[in-house]
Amino acid sequence: MLRRLLLVLVFALFVLLVSFAVLVGGYALADVTDDAPGAKVLWWTAMGCLMLIVMDVLLLVGVLGVTALIHSDQRNPPSP
Secondary structure (H helix, E strand, C coil): CHHHHHHHHHHHHHHHHHHHHHHHHHHHHHHHCCCHHHHHHHHHHHHHHHHHHHHHHHHHHHHHHHHHHHHHHHHCCCCC
16 A cells, blocks of 8 residues: 555656656746746746645655554564
């Protein structure tokens, strides 16, 4: 279960990073060509993507921490 969640989060991080780069590039292109409405939409979409990247990284760190706790608990059983 946790391994599948880690896989989804890592894949989502890759997709979000590529999307962010493309959106910022599109924003720069729209800004240079004086397309203010298009540049504004691309900018705010890129900022939304950046917020999703931050949330994804926080979830990834949390899931990795839980996974590490579970695996360390299995290796060291409590002594009576």
